Amino acid sequence: MLSEKIKTWLGDERAQVMPTENLANGDYASNLALVTKQDASVLKARLEQNLLPEIEKIEVAGGFLNFFLKPEYFAQNLQNITEQQDKFGWNNNLEQKKIIVEYTDPNPFKEFHIGHLMSNAIGESISRLIEANNAEVKRACYQGDVGLHVAKAIWGYKKGGKGGFEFGKAYALGSSAYENEEKAKEEIQNINQKIYDRSDPEINEIYDLGRGKSLENFLLIYEKLDTDFDFFFFESETGELGKKIVEENVGGIFEKSENAVVFHAEKFDAKLHTRVYITAQGLPTYEAKELGLHLKKSQVFPFDRSLIITANEQDGVFRVGLAALRQLDPELADKTQHLSHGMLRLPTGKMSSRTGDVITAESLIAEVKEKVLEKMPARAGGEEKDEQVAEQVAVGAIKYAILKQAPGRDVIFDFAKSLSFEGDSGPYLQYTYARAKSVLAKANSGSEKVNLENLELSDTVRLLARFPEIVARASAAYAPQLLLNYLINLASSFNSFYAQNKIIGGPEEKSRLALTQAVAQVMKNGLWLLGIQAPEKM
RNA sequence: GCUCUCGUAGUUCAAUGGAUAGAACGCAGGUUUGCGGAACCUGCGAUGUAGGUUCGAUUCCUACCGAGAGCACCA
Numbered sequence: 001m002l003s004e005k006i007k008t009w010l011g012d013e014r015a016q017v018m019p020t021e022n023l024a025n026g027d028y029a030s031n032l033a034l035v036t037k038q039d040a041s042v043l044k045a046r047l048e049q050n051l052l053p054e055i056e057k058i059e060v061a062g063g064f065l066n067f068f069l070k071p072e073y074f075a076q077n078l079q080n081i082t083e084q085q086d087k088f089g090w091n092n093n094l095e096q097k098k099i100i101v102e103y104t105d106p107n108p109f110k111e112f113h114i115g116h117l118m119s120n121a122i123g124e125s126i127s128r129l130i131e132a133n134n135a136e137v138k139r140a141c142y143q144g145d146v147g148l149h150v151a152k153a154i155w156g157y158k159k160g161g162k163g164g165f166e167f168g169k170a171y172a173l174g175s176s177a178y179e180n181e182e183k184a185k186e187e188i189q190n191i192n193q194k195i196y197d198r199s200d201p202e203i204n205e206i207y208d209l210g211r212g213k214s215l216e217n218f219l220l221i222y223e224k225l226d227t228d229f230d231f232f233f234f235e236s237e238t239g240e241l242g243k244k245i246v247e248e249n250v251g252g253i254f255e256k257s258e259n260a261v262v263f264h265a266e267k268f269d270a271k272l273h274t275r276v277y278i279t280a281q282g283l284p285t286y287e288a289k290e291l292g293l294h295l296k297k298s299q300v301f302p303f304d305r306s307l308i309i310t311a312n313e314q315d316g317v318f319r320v321g322l323a324a325l326r327q328l329d330p331e332l333a334d335k336t337q338h339l340s341h342g343m344l345r346l347p348t349g350k351m352s353s354r355t356g357d358v359i360t361a362e363s364l365i366a367e368v369k370e371k372v373l374e375k376m377p378a379r380a381g382g383e384e385k386d387e388q389v390a391e392q393v394a395v396g397a398i399k400y401a402i403l404k405q406a407p408g409r410d411v412i413f414d415f416a417k418s419l420s421f422e423g424d425s426g427p428y429l430q431y432t433y434a435r436a437k438s439v440l441a442k443a444n445s446g447s448e449k450v451n452l453e454n455l456e457l458s459d460t461v462r463l464l465a466r467f468p469e470i471v472a473r474a475s476a477a478y479a480p481q482l483l484l485n486y487l488i489n490l491a492s493s494f495n496s497f498y499a500q501n502k503i504i505g506g507p508e509e510k511s512r513l514a515l516t517q518a519v520a521q522v523m524k525n526g527l528w529l530l531g532i533q534a535p536e537k538m
Numbered sequence: 539g540c541u542c543u544c545g546u547a548g549u550u551c552a553a554u555g556g557a558u559a560g561a562a563c564g565c566a567g568g569u570u571u572g573c574g575g576a577a578c579c580u581g582c583g584a585u586g587u588a589g590g591u592u593c594g595a596u597u598c599c600u601a602c603c604g605a606g607a608g609c610a611c612c613a
Contacts, residue, residue, distance in 0.1 A: 018554075031556060034593070062557040063593085107613070148612050178612090235613090260611050271541060276611040286613045315542060316608045342543085343607080375576070393576090404562095405551055409544065410606065421576055424551075424562035431576050439573050477554075485552060488561065492578095499569085499578040538576080 001091075001469055002054060003028060006067065009052050012036060019466045023459050026059060026066030027466070034063045069465070075455050077465040081518040089471045089525050094135035100301050101127045101137060103309040104227070107144040108214035109153035111168040112221055113358040114344045115311060118411070121402040122341050122480065123309040124227045124531040129475040129483070132529060138230040138301050142293060143218075145211055146236045147286065151192035152178055154206050167210050168358070189281065196239070196283060221361055225395060226533055233296060235289045242292030243284040245328065246277045253327045263287070265320040268327070275320045290321050294332060305335055307478075312340035312408065339478055342410035344402075368394035368419060375421060376538070392533040393427050399532050400426030403480045424488055426532055429523060432491040435498070436520035437536045443504050443513050455511045460493045460519060467522050471529065480530055487526045494519045 006028055007017045015032040033040035040060040047058060047065070056070040081088045103123020106112045123139075131137045144150070152174030153167050159177075160170050177184035194200040195207060222228060246254050246261055254261050259280035265272035277288040284292075297306055308318070318338040326333035372390045397419055404424070405411060421427040455461065467486070474483040494516075503512045527534045 016554080016556085018556095020557095021553080021560075022557080025557070029557085031594095034556070037593075064557065066557095105613095110613095144613060152612090175612090258610080262610070273541075273609055275609090279611040281611080283611090285611065289613090311607095312543065313607055314613085317613085319542085340543090345606085372576095377574090377576090401550090406553095409551090412550075420550090420563065422563080423576090425576085427576055428562090431574080435574050435577080442573055473554075481552070482554095485561080488552095492561085495577060496579085498573085502572050504573050537574090 001472060002069075003469060005054075006030070006052065010047070019469055020066065023462055025061060025064070026068045027462055028067045028069075030065045030067070031063070032065055033060075040065060069462075071455060071457055074457065074461045074465055078455070078461070078514055078518045081464065081521050082514075085521060086525060086528075088521060089467045089529075090132045090134060091468060091472055092134045093472060093475070094130060094133035097133075097135040097305065098301065098303045099130055099135045099137050099305045099307065100140055100231075100297055100303045101130070101307045101309065102140040102142055102233075102297075103127075104229075105142045105144075105310065106214075106218055107149060108211045108218075109145075109150050109167045110171050110214075111358050111360045112218060112362070113360050114364055117225070117361040117364070117398065118341060118344050118402050119309055119311065120222075120225055120227055121399040121531060122407050124225070125399075125403055125480040125529065126307070126309065126339070126478050128529045128531060129471065129478070129480065132471055133475050138303075139228065140231040140233060140297065141229040142233045142235075142238075143215075144235045144286075146195055146234075146239060147289075148178075148188070148192050149175075150195055150207070150210075151188045153210065154191055154195070154203060155184065155188045157206055157210065167214065168360075192283065193281065217362075224365055224391060225361075225399075226531065231297075231300060233293055235286075238289040238292035238296055239284045240292070241295060242288035242290065243278060245291050245295065246284070246288050249328065253324065263320065263324045265323045268323050272320050272323055273316070275317070277324075287317065287321055287324075290317075291325060291328070294325055294329075294336060298332060303335065305337065308336070308338050310338070310340055311343050313343060314338075315340050339407065341407040342405075344411050364398065365391065365394055368397055372397070372421070372427075386535075386537070389535045389538050392535050393421075393430060393538055396426035396430050396527075396532040397421060398426075399530065400429070400484070403484055403530055406479060406481050427538070429487055429491055429527060430532070430534060430538055432495060433520055433523040433527065433534045434536055434538045436494070436516050436523065439503055439516055440513065440520065443509075455514075456508065458493075458497055458515070460490065460497050461515060463490045463493055464515075464518050464522055467526070474529075483526060483529055487523065487530075490519065490522065490526075 003017045003019065007015055010030060010032055012032055014035045015030050017028055017030045020026055020029045033043050040063055044058050044060050044065060054069050054073045056068045059066045059068070101123055104116055104120040106116045127137050127139055149171065153171040155177065156170030156174035157167065160173055174188060178188050191203060194203050198204055250256060250261055254263050254277055260276045261278035262274050262276050264274050266274065275287050276285050278284055297303065322333055322336060322338065325336065369390050372393045373385055376385050376390060401419055470483055470486045474480060501512065503509065503516055524534045
């Protein structure tokens with residue numbers, strides 16, 4: 001990374017070196033003079049005695065030292081892009097590291113809703129960003145195929161007339177009955193027990209049907225989302241393990257209380273609270289299963305780091321859960337990190353699968369796809385509109401809308417308002433890529449080689465050079481929005497260049513084609529890191 | 539009540555303690571002989587309030603106001 005090289009050259013730990021926000025202030029800037037309270041002009045004069053080969057000149061402004069890079073540096077960078085292609089922007093910061101990332105986590109018998117979509121978009125992008133640091137990444141999806149929610153769904157399914165009845169609706173039915181009717185509550189708890197011990201053939205049948213149908217449906221959605229998992233974990237496998245761990249530590253870490261087994265987290269950290277691990281019925285709760293899952297993960301994939309991505313409504317559970325894990329296995333706890341994202345909210349408030357007030361991922365994608373198809377021009381002699389491309393654009397728009405904010409904040413999801421195909425949007429990036437590819441296709445194929453004679457020092461060329469730096473930062477901070485912001489700037493700068501300059505024809509054709517090709521490559525790589533597909537035509 | 543998030547243009551979102559707070563939508567106006575108008579250009583417009591730390595605060599600290607989430611047998 002050039003920023004590190006510059007910092008070493010400056011020779012002061014206190015100095016920060018960063019890419020400038022405004023290219024008028026050079027390519028990199030340092031606050032060295034400000035933090036050390038030295039005269040910036042004096043520093044400049046001293047540094048000029050021994051300029052770094054990449055640096056063309058230094059300017060002083062507002063107390064900052066601004067570094068402008070040489071044209072040769074940018075030319076070399078374009079060269080790197082053509083050579084490294086899909087790997088341009090990658091680094092070795094996490095070489096040899098094994099990292100497992102858990103995200104999405106939909107529950108069979110319940111809807112795959114837009115909240116899962118959010119978890120998936122963020123998790124997939126973070127996974128890819130980590131992969132770009134050359135870590136070995138495994139993607140994990142954890143699915144609750146046992147537990148009270150399943151019992152509620154099955155109860156509702158039995159009441160609701162079975163055949164053709166949707167499990168999402170069945171869950172809503174069962175859930176409200178559980179809260180409002182004493183008798184139903186008992187029946188549901190009864191079913192819950194039977195699910196665990198598989199003692200009732202009728203329930204087994206409904207269970208197997210529902211579980212199979214759900215999982216099949218999830219796979220179809222993953223295909224649309226261009227996401228795939230290395231491991232699928234199920235609560236049915238972690239429950240027993242978790243229960244065993246808890247039972248072995250009753251009296252030490254866990255305690256009996258009102259017939260249940262609990263963890264008094266407040267004993268270890270006053271800000272935490274007690275949670276139940278084994279119910280009075282003797283069944284493991286989500287918390288116990290989570291413990292089993294930590295162990296299970298480390299068994300199937302001995303990781304250096306384990307990331308778990310969920311909605312922030314689970315922050316409390318994870319704080320307590322990790323405190324419990326710390327008591328059991330400090331080393332494992334150190335390697336485990338919970339990252340949370342905000343919730344997708346409807347303008348009407350919180351989405352609730354308990355009342356059936358949910359937007360499924362499937363319906364959202366379908367709806368957006370319709371809009372994309374409407375907008376898709378019947379280009380070039382009435383070719384048929386490409387359904388697959390329309391879906392890629394639709395998913396790109398949705399993922400972009402999710403990734404553009406820093407994870408952690410809630411998103412008010414007003415589909416009509418916030419899902420744009422213009423400007424700050426996924427399709428804008430995809431469009432920029434498709435447009436660049438289209439120009440390249442029109443140019444003579446012989447000019448594919450990079451030619452850097454007369455390379456203009458455009459903003460675009462300067463922005464291209466900092467892509468690796470941005471990727472490294474976005475990965476380290478688990479912050480896809482940094483990359484996304486960069487890509488918008490790059491696209492905007494290229495589109496602006498495009499509007500003002502003719503690429504094909506004229507004396508600069510070769511270097512402009514090289515620029516176009518580099519933009520296309522970086523856009524493709526960047527979109528990949530966001531988990532967004534880059535169709536060549538749209 | 540306790541714990542944790544979060545308050546930035548009319549709206550939806552950015553900004554490792556740094557420069558003139560960056561986009562987009564919307565609004566007003568404009569761009570064709572030139573390769574994709576899902577584009578480009580111009581304009582209007584914002585850090586909840588009050589203190590504190592700092593050379594420098596959207597960012598850190600305190601209080602207040604406001605919104606959301608979680609808090610014993612759901613996940």
